[in-house]
Amino acid sequence: MLRKVFFSLLVLIGLPAAAAYQLWPSAWTINAPMPNDVLNWGTDVAPERTLREKLHLPDGFQVNRYAVGLGQARIMRWTSGGDLLVSIPRKGEIALIGRDTKKTGRGGAIRALLTGLDRPHGIEIQGGYLYVAETDAILRVPFDEATGKLTGVVERFITGLPADGNHWSRTLRMGPDGWMYVSVGSSCNVCIEKDNRRAAILRFRPDDKVAEIYAEGLRNTVGFDWDTQGRMWGVDNGRDLLGDDLPPEELNLIQQGKFYGWPFRYGNNVPDPDFGQTPDPRVASAVPPAYGFPAHMAPLSVKFIHGPVPGLRNAALVTLHGSWNRSQKQGYQIMSVHWAADGTITAAPFMTGFLQDQNVLGRPVDTTEGPDGAIYVSDDYAGVIYRVSYGAATPSPTEPAMPAPERTTPPAAPAPETVAPQPKAEQEPENSGETPPAREVLRGEALFDTAGCRSCHGGDRPLAPLKDIVARYNREDIARLLATPPAAMPSFGQLKEDERLAIAAYVLATYE
Known part of the structure; x- marks a missing residue:
């Protein structure tokens, strides 16, 4: 009973993957193609x-x-x-x-x-x-x-x-x-x-x-x-x-x-x-x-x-x-x-x-x-x-x-009651845009902790190391991932768009 209660609390603060990895039995195994499932990295297209x-x-x-x-x-x-x-x-x-x-x-x-x-x-x-x-x-x-x-x-x-x-x-x-x-x-x-x-x-x-x-x-x-x-x-x-x-x-x-x-x-x-x-x-x-x-x-x-x-x-x-x-x-x-x-x-x-x-x-x-x-x-x-x-x-x-x-x-x-499709830029450079202000990075760091992100992506033995982020993604890419998390990640429905962007700013400033 205590274990179930503890697990429920972990879900609420976004730690299910870390708990499965470090604390709990094999029934709670995490074994996904992490670069894709957690970071939205695909694979090189095979010849x-x-x-x-x-x-x-x-x-x-x-x-x-x-x-x-x-x-x-x-x-x-x-x-x-x-x-x-x-x-x-x-x-x-x-x-x-x-x-x-x-x-x-x-x-x-x-x-x-x-x-x-x-x-x-x-x-x-x-x-x-x-x-x-x-x-x-x-x-x-x-x-x-x-x-x-x-x-x-x-x-x-x-x-x-x-x-x-x-x-x-x-x-x-x-x-x-x-x-x-x-x-x-x-x-x-x-x-x-x-x-x-x-x-x-x-x-x-x-x-x-x-x-x-x-x-x-x-x-x-x-x-x-x-x-x-x-x-x-x-x-x-x-x-x-x-x-x-x-x-x-x-x-x-x-x-x-x-x-x-x-x-x-x-x-x-x-x-x-x-x-x-x-x-x-x-x-x-x-x-x-x-x-x-x-x-x-x-x-x-x-x-x-x-x-x-x-x-x-x-x-x-x-x-x-x-x-x-x-x-x-x-x-x-x-x-x-x-x-x-x-x-x-x-x-x-x-x-x-x-x-x-x-x-x-x-x-x-x-x-x-x-x-x-x-x-x-x-x-x-x-x-x-x-x-x-x-x-x-x-x-x-x-x-x-x-x-x-x-x-x-x-x-x-x-028009009233309509949504117009929004155009995209022809090609957006990697990590384009101005560098976020320091206060935005600090806000993102706090949200990174309260959302439970550090439990999977921080520490000496991270479940999903954040590598080569700057070379691959910009703030909008990471914010979109948080809006549509895969099965191996918890839901971040409580985060607003500006909060997701703040987390992205912190990630890009911290994990190179």
């Missing part, structure tokens, strides 16, 4: 020849880089004109990768379609609008798919989504019934939520701003999709800090009005050690998962394949982003999921090799079928979009690298 050697696919498939230099590439959506939209939450940006007009298997120029957004994640296109899910709102803007250009101003269409705590991403999909579906993860690892819109999938009627809770008890269902029968399936991320092998990650058949167990049950309705004895009338009818993946693999996307891809017709691809709360990393791959005629579900490796001897090459997030029939994969670790095709390998590994991203200013005009 194409190396990718072909290290990434493994079923016979007949090959991989090439479709686009590079994207940063935290997350959700993808194709336009009818053949451009690929990608959400980049930490940049606050929706990027557009130009269509492959030369049929080389590589995308065209990259430009910022929307900027200045609050952690954009889910993307949809419907009825002449581009919809974007921010953490606390759904935006929409008139959009011409044929030209890839915005044709109006951005409207905050739905506002007031819960935004406190952890699990900031919001996935947005338009269902086959015409409704808009939005997933909202829990605010915590495990707790009783005060807002019943958390750990749930919400839905909205077209042009209606009132949320309906479609399904609940889903801790963090980042990815969901519909099969050819119109059934919704979602992948749910289980809780942490129960050891290497508990609880399993889940593939759920998501049905309206159903409850899926969290925080009272996990896996095959196993009582949770913290809240398993808490009475709740929904527990008696909690729906167990249809299929389970090993613990901590972090499934982020499930997408059904509808094209004639060999071995994948009517199967689904599930991206496993990779563990952080496990003594030996696992996940970091894509699995294909198959349904037998009797409903039995099986899974097999589809794309592996992102994890090499516990070293991380990439972290897959989303998949999508392209207009050319290939499968495209986003990687928020390497900042790459991969193209996976079947048949002859094109282009050759000796072709030139992709052009650097181009930044253009999208059209916008301020």
